[in-house]
Amino acid sequence: MKKKFDVVVVGAGTGGCMAAKTVADAGFEVCLIDRKRRENVGDKVCGDAIGKHHFDNLGLSYPVGEELEREMVGIKIYSPDGETVFNVEGEGLYGFMVNRHLFGQRLLKIATDAGATFIESTQALKPIIKDHFVTGVLTKNLKTGEEVTLSSQIVVEASGLSAVLRTKLPPEIGIDTTILKEDVVVCYREIRKLKEQISDTKFCEIYLNPQFAPGGYSWVFPESETKVNVGLGVVTSGGSPNPKKQLYNYILSKQLFKDSSIVTGGGGQVPTRRPLDCMIGNGVAIIGDAACQVNPIHGGGMGPSMTGGALAGKTIVEAMGNDDVSRSELWPYNASYMQSYGAKQAGLDVFRLFLQGLSDDDLNYGMKYRMITEKDFLKASMGEDVRLNLTEKTIRVLRGVKKLSFLKKLRETASLLKRMREHYQSYPTSPQDFGEWKKKTRHLVQEAVKMRVAP
Numbered sequence: 001m002k003k004k005f006d007v008v009v010v011g012a013g014t015g016g017c018m019a020a021k022t023v024a025d026a027g028f029e030v031c032l033i034d035r036k037r038r039e040n041v042g043d044k045v046c047g048d049a050i051g052k053h054h055f056d057n058l059g060l061s062y063p064v065g066e067e068l069e070r071e072m073v074g075i076k077i078y079s080p081d082g083e084t085v086f087n088v089e090g091e092g093l094y095g096f097m098v099n100r101h102l103f104g105q106r107l108l109k110i111a112t113d114a115g116a117t118f119i120e121s122t123q124a125l126k127p128i129i130k131d132h133f134v135t136g137v138l139t140k141n142l143k144t145g146e147e148v149t150l151s152s153q154i155v156v157e158a159s160g161l162s163a164v165l166r167t168k169l170p171p172e173i174g175i176d177t178t179i180l181k182e183d184v185v186v187c188y189r190e191i192r193k194l195k196e197q198i199s200d201t202k203f204c205e206i207y208l209n210p211q212f213a214p215g216g217y218s219w220v221f222p223e224s225e226t227k228v229n230v231g232l233g234v235v236t237s238g239g240s241p242n243p244k245k246q247l248y249n250y251i252l253s254k255q256l257f258k259d260s261s262i263v264t265g266g267g268g269q270v271p272t273r274r275p276l277d278c279m280i281g282n283g284v285a286i287i288g289d290a291a292c293q294v295n296p297i298h299g300g301g302m303g304p305s306m307t308g309g310a311l312a313g314k315t316i317v318e319a320m321g322n323d324d325v326s327r328s329e330l331w332p333y334n335a336s337y338m339q340s341y342g343a344k345q346a347g348l349d350v351f352r353l354f355l356q357g358l359s360d361d362d363l364n365y366g367m368k369y370r371m372i373t374e375k376d377f378l379k380a381s382m383g384e385d386v387r388l389n390l391t392e393k394t395i396r397v398l399r400g401v402k403k404l405s406f407l408k409k410l411r412e413t414a415s416l417l418k419r420m421r422e423h424y425q426s427y428p429t430s431p432q433d434f435g436e437w438k439k440k441t442r443h444l445v446q447e448a449v450k451m452r453v454a455p
């Protein structure tokens with residue numbers, strides 16, 4: 001077996017396949033490894049929903065045939081008391097429910113068609129570090145148990161939330177190795193066949209309820225009139241309930257699921273925060289869930305991971321062309337991701353922290369009196385500013401029910417979200433100014449966390 005490549009990509013998920021394709025397209029020798037067998041690549045517990053704009057931005061053709069479960073036009077968001085429903089639809093929310101397995105298989109084929117060598121059933125154990133550079137990966141063949149070192153000029157860490165390489169990088173590489181458990185949502189999801197027919201399959205449904213889904217939400221995403229993807233996520237912190245129990249108690253007990261049957265079920269975790277402050281080091285780039293490239297509000301990470309893969313791939317091609325894979329040469333990947341999707345993500349992280357601090361009551365009032373309208377909610381979810389809809393009547397009602405502190409928090413959140421996004425848009429273009437930028441990031445995040453707990 002060949003053991004030396006230009007680039008080794010660890011993890012053939014959505015992000016890894018896109019990085020491998022981008023680098024292989026430029027003629028470099030790429031090795032893509034996954035601990036899964038080839039036929040299982042793409043088979044992942046997921047909500048299976050992805051926006052059309054990701055395909056447009058990446059030049060990928062839309063899913064068709066069996067890969068496409070259904071097209072969707074928007075989301076219905078239910079308040080905890082079920083009395084208010086936001087119908088959020090529009091360009092940014094138009095998208096697809098995909099057959100995740102077949103979608104993953106297509107991405108793998110795109111990578112191998114571009115020339116990447118795929119090695120299945122191969123688990124990455126740790127990064128190899130030489131002279132302050134990542135120079136390869138120690139791997140284990142899961143069929144034979146044999147350990148093999150794959151050497152390369154650059155290693156792409158795309159192993160998902162487990163981040164097997166990132167968590168083992170030494171401090172000299174300059175990448176954060178750990179993330180807070182409060183920034184991770186743990187989910188349980190099932191695909192279910194229904195006895196009853198769903199009347200409207202064009203909308204994905206999201207149920208907000210801090211009591212039964214603290215720090216997360218539950219979802220019902222139709223895949224056809226009689227098949228749904230249904231799940232529930234809770235923030236991973238001390239005392240959080242078991243998401244499977246919560247799903248059974250509060251969602252699957254609804255009339256819609258009477259006499260329904262399970263097709264498949266399982267758990268998973270999503271990082272729901274801003275991206276890692278720095279996603280590169282000498283000889284290494286981090287993408288996808290391993291770099292926390294996920295929308296912090298709805299947990300969608302397929303699109304951002306592919307964006308991360310494509311942007312990292314582009315920078316890697318340039319660095320390899322210049323024969324220099326140092327931190328400063330790989331820096332443009334950091335800057336390009338932060339100034340595009342990262343800035344949106346960081347702003348939404350502020351909004352996520354705000355939402356996680358709300359009670360059922362706050363959400364019921366906020367939605368009932370439309371303190372943010374559906375249209376503005378859509379804009380905010382696309383990374384634009386949160387605009388408040390404060391009529392005289394809303395302010396009177398909130399004063400009457402003693403909820404003016406909620407209003408104050410919402411105002412402060414909207415302002416902080418804007419500042420956070422602007423801060424990411426001015427991400428340093430070279431490593432020299434990174435220290436200052438990181439310091440300011442820490443202050444802004446602390447501000448958001450403080451605001452969440454403030455009465």
Ligand SMILES: Cc1cc2nc3c(=O)[nH]c(=O)nc-3n(C[C@H](O)[C@H](O)[C@H](O)COP(=O)(O)OP(=O)(O)OC[C@H]3O[C@@H](n4cnc5c(N)ncnc54)[C@H](O)[C@@H]3O)c2cc1C
Pocket residue numbers: 010011012013014015016033034035036041042044045046047048049050122123124125158159160161162164187188189231267268269270287288289290293294299300301302303305
């Ligand atoms: C319950 C749930 C619901 C979700 N719903 C949605 C949704 O509706 N829409 C959406 O866009 N996103 C959703 N996401 C998030 C989305 O699935 C991820 O953000 C996305 O898959 C990240 O892609 P990735 O390439 O970084 O990692 P992954 O797709 O997780 O791929 C990582 C790959 O690395 C491999 N790997 C791991 N460790 C090793 C190792 N040591 N050695 C070799 N290979 C390894 C794995 O086998 C896997 O193939 C959801 C996630 C969960 C858990």
